[in-house]
Amino acid sequence: MNKRGFASDNNSGVHPAIIEAISKCNRGHVTGYGTDHYTAQAINEFKKRFGNETNVYFVFNGTGANVLAISTLSQSFHSVICPSTAHIVVDECGAPEKISGCKLIPVHTPDGKLTPELIKPHLHGFGFEHHSQPKIISISQVTEMGTLYSVNEIKAITKLARHYGMYVHMDGARIANAAVALNLPFKAFTVDAGIDVLSFGGTKNGMMMGEAVLFFDKNLSENAKYIRKQSAQLFSKMRFVAAQFLAYFENDVWKENATHANKMAAVLAQKASEMGVQITQKVEANGVFAILDDAISEKLLQEYFFYPWDENRHEVRWMTSFDTSADDVKHFCARLKELLNA
């Protein structure tokens, strides 16, 4: 048996309904590269949720999605303003810079969230050829710190962007967790809030692999298909990612998964907090950040996967996922309590 844990929502397997969908679509020949009817249907499901103007491009993974989104909306002399904790800054080995050629401008935030006030000092040098030209603001929903933007917070950012002729990208690797936490349809806090391009994640919420890049204005996605191919993100047997998304949306699998993951995080945070553990960020989705003595972390790590976050302040990150069980949380907390009381 494998060790279980709270390292990442991608340590989980795949939801059974999605595995089944993969098996089921494995019949006969269909044309490749997204010209099949599974893909057409899956795109349709996205249009139902995000509007008919939505242009959908499936890719393999989150880095591929973010790179496609950014490269399509930018030229190499542009810059991308983003929180210093953004996945595109710290977890993609420089893929956005390498592939788009753009400069990333990392902004320090207390909670992983940009605000107009944090962004404004970086909005200068427009038209001045010595400076990378600010063109994209990139935010994550849920953020890498487990926090959420409200619709109004997003609108404040997209309004600012519009004023400067800039675009807003949302990294939605955990967008399902955001939707259930906000109790809002996807549309409300994306296209309706002024987002231009969205990386819609599936992998971290029970899919095997597969993300979708959604452009909400056809004019913006004109080159996307070439950029997807040139960045090696075009899947030949596309039906196998399309079928996953179909199952993901059918019977609200995505919702069930995300609701459960969020709940497990809330329980975990609540219990840890009751033991006196300091929780450092609001627990708004499926991530919990906590301060833990190194000695305790070390012992806990022998039995459960999780990541240290900020070693200087002894901060750790616990992620829950669709398949975190109530027992997982219970046993983990029991062990934590044991160690704290030792």
Add this chain to the structure above:
Amino acid sequence: MNKRGFASDNNSGVHPAIIEAISKCNRGHVTGYGTDHYTAQAINEFKKRFGNETNVYFVFNGTGANVLAISTLSQSFHSVICPSTAHIVVDECGAPEKISGCKLIPVHTPDGKLTPELIKPHLHGFGFEHHSQPKIISISQVTEMGTLYSVNEIKAITKLARHYGMYVHMDGARIANAAVALNLPFKAFTVDAGIDVLSFGGTKNGMMMGEAVLFFDKNLSENAKYIRKQSAQLFSKMRFVAAQFLAYFENDVWKENATHANKMAAVLAQKASEMGVQITQKVEANGVFAILDDAISEKLLQEYFFYPWDENRHEVRWMTSFDTSADDVKHFCARLKELLNA
């Protein structure tokens, strides 16, 4: 029911044993990004076949594999000598140039195969800073024209490369078809023939997706893991590609699939030939190239998928795959005969 056809070996689905392996590995938590035991086992299977010094990097698709192989072995001021029909030249939307920065030098060949004689005129300018420096020779086995290199032909190329301090990359998107056609172990015509880096394909021979880049000298692959991540080819739930390769090797699924596909191509070529259709390339694996009147092609395309190859000379390409049935070939040939005799 879907239309069947001979368009590409990736129009097929997935071999049942591989679908089953995907379902079976979907249990519990494992760490992500290739640190799991499925991946370790799959790497081991490659080492058994290619030698213990082999360094294995799984990626999503063929373009990703080729780009990783080339980028890892080159600097941007290098050039890559390859047949003008190579996948890296015509089917990757410029990914190799974009991501490695290298110049591709396409060489015209009669049959998709490079030879020392064809390569030598391009081996000049070494040390001359005005010229991209020749560094990689890239060959495909099976070639894009359905032809095969013998072991001696490969050795002649790798010997030449060695002499000039160059590397040889093999695009093995259809390497299984080559191995069964040559009736040789993989090792004999790759590492033992002097190949430095191999794109080992699975997708075109019955896998869902997944290719492996094999470096046969540890010193060459030092940076591969960073380049894989930076080119967005690192799979988080890696077990799902590793498990496919495990099933692919178990019970020689790869061999059974490739043997069948090659046989179907031979039958198809034989029958078409008997009808007087001109076959333009040796049929050595699972591809058949034929000259066909446009009017006939057009009618045939209404019932079967396949690609025009060289429209100027009315050449078409028919690919067979692991799931091409004897009936598929029979009915296709019957219809072809009908049209020819009409």
Add this chain to the structure above:
Amino acid sequence: MNKRGFASDNNSGVHPAIIEAISKCNRGHVTGYGTDHYTAQAINEFKKRFGNETNVYFVFNGTGANVLAISTLSQSFHSVICPSTAHIVVDECGAPEKISGCKLIPVHTPDGKLTPELIKPHLHGFGFEHHSQPKIISISQVTEMGTLYSVNEIKAITKLARHYGMYVHMDGARIANAAVALNLPFKAFTVDAGIDVLSFGGTKNGMMMGEAVLFFDKNLSENAKYIRKQSAQLFSKMRFVAAQFLAYFENDVWKENATHANKMAAVLAQKASEMGVQITQKVEANGVFAILDDAISEKLLQEYFFYPWDENRHEVRWMTSFDTSADDVKHFCARLKELLNA
């Protein structure tokens, strides 16, 4: 005293009037990066010759000019169709691929010149994401083989390009030699013939350094200033290149220089021909290509600089320049004769 020769038109020094202009503009402070009045004046001189809609960007060298032109008109998934002898193919160490990300499609030509017939076989795959999208046709005037396009030949190419929504770039490193050979104003065979962007060379015709990239449609050059800066081609003390162009145009220095260089080439070709030396290309500007026994080349090279061109066929290249003297040609030919008769 330095050895003289026929290696390249950039082995020469600088025309005295241009050296003087450099000294003369060295007075007082002017703002940097092209905001000074010398630059404004020089741009104006270009507008006089190419029309008021011309947008002018000065850069350091020919590679810089070509890269700026190509990068500004393309996206990384585009391809550039050009003769296989083009400077961008063989003499820029892969700079166009590296910086624009585009694929170069080298076309074999007998004389360095593209024609619609040579281009057409490469005009396919539009809209097909697997292929780099043809976007630019690049021609050199004078070509690297010393030959010239007539106005009608250029128009045939630009008309074809327009039909496919493509652009035409002209590498005019030796455009002055072309203008005097054609006895036409610059405008007649560039903007008026449908060229979209021109690399206008000065260095090879008596300037110290400095080239201008001219965009003939404002919409095309929108991003040029950022791309120039990002490709490290923005000169801080811009007046020193602007002043050179002012002197270059004043009193038709450019014309005098190019006329002389062309004449010297004609004389050299004529004399060599009379000695029975085979001249392999039409001598239409300042380059002479000749077949010469290796033994003779070797001896000649001890006294004069020049380059072997195609070693397989014993072809050499002799370039004349603005400061090639009648005596240079006379002595060179005398020595050549001596060697031929030995």
Add this chain to the structure above:
Amino acid sequence: MNKRGFASDNNSGVHPAIIEAISKCNRGHVTGYGTDHYTAQAINEFKKRFGNETNVYFVFNGTGANVLAISTLSQSFHSVICPSTAHIVVDECGAPEKISGCKLIPVHTPDGKLTPELIKPHLHGFGFEHHSQPKIISISQVTEMGTLYSVNEIKAITKLARHYGMYVHMDGARIANAAVALNLPFKAFTVDAGIDVLSFGGTKNGMMMGEAVLFFDKNLSENAKYIRKQSAQLFSKMRFVAAQFLAYFENDVWKENATHANKMAAVLAQKASEMGVQITQKVEANGVFAILDDAISEKLLQEYFFYPWDENRHEVRWMTSFDTSADDVKHFCARLKELLNA
């Protein structure tokens, strides 16, 4: 007559001795691209000052120098740690990211100077493929804030870098100003202090254009010549930059120029300070940073060039140069006083 000013040390012209050297080297033919004897001599002058192991590559401008230095020492998956005020961060339109592919990590500093304490928090993730790998620390001497590193401060940084297998790049656009301010030979605070690669600037201290990239270890510069060519920084008529450097070193023109510029800055700062103007950074070379009411700045700008620096805090920058006269400073200060007292 041109308006004079304190905008940038590149608003000046060229030192007369250097203009003269340009004219003087304009004789006869020499081979191009740096194979001439002027270049050999100039390289030799650098070796005299930096040691025989120094490898010298001339380029056109500062951005070209920095890009060559960084690209040569890095792979695209590396990161470059630098002050947030660095020229490579704010003044090169993203050239380092675009051309090297690397991530830049901008570090906030009070005075433009990195320290081990400021660097250390960014030294993590080594070997972890999700993170750009820290490989280069880049410092400027003089800094963009007009401040200086002592030899010991540099050694502390290079020691830290060595410990982590990293390299240290020095942007020496104003290295002459540093050398005279420190009263040390160039060698003492570069190669002898552990610097690996230096951008040695000439343009900002009285040259027309021309910078040199110095690699202090032959193994590091192996690819530099190809990267220089591929980044369009190889000058064909190289003698014209080499001759400038020869004149720059002869009779210590560089020293005279830099000494004067520094002195003018000191006088300016002293006088402004006496008028009660707040000087925000130590004036250690030729830059003065001051707080000035916007209304006063505006009026002063009508007569003199200079740049606002940080508009939020009303900070301006005044640069002096080799040709700033005592009268320039006197009149400027008189006008400033007038405005302050108005």
